[in-house]
Amino acid sequence: MALAMHVHPLDKHLRVKRLPTIFCSGCGIGIALSAMLRALDKRISEGSVNPNKVLWVSGIGCSGRAVLYLNYDVAHVLHGRAIPFAIGAVLANPELKAVVLGGDGDIAAIGGNHLIHAAKRNFDMVVVMITNFIYAMTGGQVAPTTPYGVYTTTTPAGNPEYPLNVIKLVGALNANYVARASVTTPHLIEQYFYKALAMRGFRFIEVVATCPEMFGRHIGLRDSVEMFSELKKRVVYRHRPSLEEAMIDWEKGIVIGEFVERNNPSFIELLRGVKK
Amino acid sequence: MFSVGGVVSRSNNKFRVNVIVDRCKECGLCIFICPTKVLVRSGVMNRYGYYPPDPVFIDKCVGCKLCEYVCPDFAIFIEKV
Amino acid sequence: MRRAFATGNFAVAEGAMTAGLRFYAGYPITPSSEIFEYLAEELPKRGGVVVQMEDEIASINAVIGASWAGAKAMTATSGPGFSLMAEAIGLAVITETPVVIVNVMRAGPSTGAPTKTSQSDVFQARWASHGDYIVPVYAPWSVQEAYDLTIKAFNTAELLRTPVILLSDATIAHLWESLTIYDRGEVEVIERKIPKKVSDEPYPPHKPDEDLVPPMPIFGAGFKALVESLLHDEWGHYSPTNSVYHSLVKRLVDKVVKRLSYVYEQETRFCEDAEVLLVSYGSTARTVYLVIKELRKRGVRAGFLRLKTLWPLDEERIRSCCPNAKKVIVVENNIGKIYMDMSRIFRNQDVFPASVLSLELPTPSEVLEAVEPWL
Ligand SMILES: Cc1ncc(C[n+]2csc(CCOP(=O)(O)OP(=O)(O)O)c2C)c(N)n1
Ligand code: SF4
Ligand code: SF4
Numbered sequence: 001m002a003l004a005m006h007v008h009p010l011d012k013h014l015r016v017k018r019l020p021t022i023f024c025s026g027c028g029i030g031i032a033l034s035a036m037l038r039a040l041d042k043r044i045s046e047g048s049v050n051p052n053k054v055l056w057v058s059g060i061g062c063s064g065r066a067v068l069y070l071n072y073d074v075a076h077v078l079h080g081r082a083i084p085f086a087i088g089a090v091l092a093n094p095e096l097k098a099v100v101l102g103g104d105g106d107i108a109a110i111g112g113n114h115l116i117h118a119a120k121r122n123f124d125m126v127v128v129m130i131t132n133f134i135y136a137m138t139g140g141q142v143a144p145t146t147p148y149g150v151y152t153t154t155t156p157a158g159n160p161e162y163p164l165n166v167i168k169l170v171g172a173l174n175a176n177y178v179a180r181a182s183v184t185t186p187h188l189i190e191q192y193f194y195k196a197l198a199m200r201g202f203r204f205i206e207v208v209a210t211c212p213e214m215f216g217r218h219i220g221l222r223d224s225v226e227m228f229s230e231l232k233k234r235v236v237y238r239h240r241p242s243l244e245e246a247m248i249d250w251e252k253g254i255v256i257g258e259f260v261e262r263n264n265p266s267f268i269e270l271l272r273g274v275k276k
Numbered sequence: 277m278f279s280v281g282g283v284v285s286r287s288n289n290k291f292r293v294n295v296i297v298d299r300c301k302e303c304g305l306c307i308f309i310c311p312t313k314v315l316v317r318s319g320v321m322n323r324y325g326y327y328p329p330d331p332v333f334i335d336k337c338v339g340c341k342l343c344e345y346v347c348p349d350f351a352i353f354i355e356k357v
Numbered sequence: 358m359r360r361a362f363a364t365g366n367f368a369v370a371e372g373a374m375t376a377g378l379r380f381y382a383g384y385p386i387t388p389s390s391e392i393f394e395y396l397a398e399e400l401p402k403r404g405g406v407v408v409q410m411e412d413e414i415a416s417i418n419a420v421i422g423a424s425w426a427g428a429k430a431m432t433a434t435s436g437p438g439f440s441l442m443a444e445a446i447g448l449a450v451i452t453e454t455p456v457v458i459v460n461v462m463r464a465g466p467s468t469g470a471p472t473k474t475s476q477s478d479v480f481q482a483r484w485a486s487h488g489d490y491i492v493p494v495y496a497p498w499s500v501q502e503a504y505d506l507t508i509k510a511f512n513t514a515e516l517l518r519t520p521v522i523l524l525s526d527a528t529i530a531h532l533w534e535s536l537t538i539y540d541r542g543e544v545e546v547i548e549r550k551i552p553k554k555v556s557d558e559p560y561p562p563h564k565p566d567e568d569l570v571p572p573m574p575i576f577g578a579g580f581k582a583l584v585e586s587l588l589h590d591e592w593g594h595y596s597p598t599n600s601v602y603h604s605l606v607k608r609l610v611d612k613v614v615k616r617l618s619y620v621y622e623q624e625t626r627f628c629e630d631a632e633v634l635l636v637s638y639g640s641t642a643r644t645v646y647l648v649i650k651e652l653r654k655r656g657v658r659a660g661f662l663r664l665k666t667l668w669p670l671d672e673e674r675i676r677s678c679c680p681n682a683k684k685v686i687v688v689e690n691n692i693g694k695i696y697m698d699m700s701r702i703f704r705n706q707d708v709f710p711a712s713v714l715s716l717e718l719p720t721p722s723e724v725l726e727a728v729e730p731w732l
Contacts, residue, residue, distance in 0.1 A: 072581060073576045076585050085418045089423060089426040093428070117410070
């Protein structure tokens with residue numbers, strides 16, 4: 001029945017036949033995805049984004065799987081390598097609007113060097129990193145963002161490392177936009193992504209997400225609603241916070257907001273300037 | 277209440293709450309987030325074995341769309357009637 | 358057409374541009390860097406893009422992305438960088454992405470001897486990445502052939518939607534010879550198939566045509582491409598079943614094997630009367646050719662088989678190239694690798710390894726010394 005095919009307002013952006021997603025019940029990735037699609041939908045309907053030029057690229061991980069449900073040009077490539085893949089695509093066809101989506105392991109651990117250099121170049125792309133504090137797809141190993149002391153399957157005595165603050169890292173580079181939202185604030189994900197879509201240069205959004213299945217299990221919050229409400233309690237919104245304020249600490253709080261907003265020429269603009 | 281093509285809908289005089297039954301994974305986030313407590317877990321299982329929400333107290337729906345925004349599975353949405 | 362006096366590295370860059378190169382990403386490494394540097398000067402003038410990435414992993418992944426955006430794309434590197442590209446070669450295989458990877462071989466293992474020549478990566482070129490697949494590998498023996506085989510590498514990549522490896526080495530890279538550079542229209546240049554139109558209905562984008570190659574739904578054209586590194590069916594959907602596994606892996610292999618007569622090239626000389634066949638390839642074949650001429654002067658009926666394609670091999674053509682040869686001697690600048698293929702292929706002859714492990718192009722006396730014990 002045609003009615004059943006496209007019912008949800010976001011269905012036209014989805015490969016609906018592939019639904020339901022592989023994500024666990026209550027997984028935050030889907031919340032982030034739907035917020036991003038609402039923003040994209042707005043951009044498309046106001047005419048500022050051509051859907052045929054949108055390219056979604058992801059690496060490997062639960063977060064990376066999200067692009068496979070999108071009714072756009074999508075690429076699910078190697079673990080950690082979504083950013084360079086997207087760089088090649090955009091350089092070959094600068095009309096493409098590339099969005100890279102990945103987990104914090106994908107983007108900031110194995111892909112960390114690419115992240116640094118893409119931000120340093122102010123490369124023309126939006127990167128959305130889903131921080132769920134764990135390596136979820138592989139079964140709950142320690143991630144760069146795992147809080148200190150937390151049990152994971154590869155840190156059975158507790159994580160001996162302090163987590164990486166990726167906002168501070170990217171903010172210290174030449175990125176035009178650096179923001180953090182949470183799946184407990186979907187309207188902010190939508191707002192930030194909407195803004196990022198129309199900006200130039202490197203745009204980075206960290207989305208703090210719930211993973212009841214892996215991280216939740218490790219910290220005793222296996223229930224979706226409990227995990228969600230515990231994250232919600234920890235999230236603090238600030239208006240235009242500084243990078244120093246960009247705390248992400250499971251015990252002390254997680255500051256969300258727009259940390260950096262610049263309007264520097266992008267890599268491709270600079271490349272074109274140099275060409276003359 | 278009516279059900280078409282796997283969508284269960286209930287409306288008050290302003291808003292309609294629609295649940296795409298077979299997309300729901302019963303996480304309960306919509307029920308939790310709803311400020312006026314419109315939604316209740318239904319007693320009817322979907323094809324994957326989950327119990328989707330049922331907008332039983334539809335009269336209280338204020339159309340805030342928080343359930344639509346929090347649903348990770350594109351399974352619930354609100355329309356103006 | 359124009360004539361130039363050029364190095365092998367220059368020839369590779371020119372060949373790539375003749376073939377229609379539009380995107381190059383790389384990371385500097387001896388002895389390949391001149392390809393990068395020359396393209397950085399030239400390609401932007403011809404409307405292409407050249408970019409230095411943060412490492413070879415980024416370079417090859419960017420090249421694959423660029424190819425999906427519709428550009429003919431290439432990277433060049435040497436041993437250590439090629440090792441870093443291994444995983445992405447498999448990505449190009451499973452996503453059926455036409456790309457050309459130039460490996461200018463230097464001596465290893467590890468950092469080895471950056472400025473010195475070698476042929477030790479001939480097996481790595483075939484099997485760098487995990488999984489089952491066939492990647493075509495070409496090995497030029499002259500500056501002109503570096504040019505010609507670069508064009509062939511692009512054509513093979515586009516025709517079969519596959520990564521292709523051009524195995525040069527430090528000797529060819531820095532050798533100066535005369536070179537004929539062709540204009541567009543003077544040589545065959547193949548372009549990938551793309552779907553004829555954007556379909557309104559969902560369609561299986563990985564469904565092959567009769568040649569086993571699916572048209573490539575490049576980005577930005579409305580095709581809603583689904584590039585998938587996971588094992589996938591014709592829709593691009595992940596499907597870890599034996600039937601999907603068999604049909605994908607077999608098709609990826611068969612599409613290359615089916616065009617073996619196009620992919621595989623060799624050259625033979627003096628084979629009509631030859632009793633002993635010397636097999637070689639790449640730079641070392643230059644010396645072997647001289648040695649064969651010397652041996653024939655001495656009355657040894659030596660024949661010459663030079664492989665231009667190192668993988669896949671046309672075993673039938675190799676086996677039948679020199680019908681009267683009783684002995685086969687394989688001369689190569691490594692511990693004896695293609696020798697293993699030849700001893701398998703020449704089942705009815707005696708096959709001997711004549712390895713010359715040298716940091717320079719093997720000299721005629723070194724080759725003679727390696728060959729003579731078997732004559
Ligand atoms: C080169 C390589 N190493 C390791 C893996 C295995 N692997 C798959 S996903 C993953 C990490 C997932 O964590 P993250 O990127 O944070 O994503 P999440 O699943 O948490 O969303 C790893 C290590 C791989 N696919 N490739
Ligand atoms: S393991 Fe965690 S991140 Fe992965 S789908 Fe499940 S809840 Fe989501
Ligand atoms: S939020 Fe969505 S998936 Fe979760 S219970 Fe409600 S309708 Fe079902």
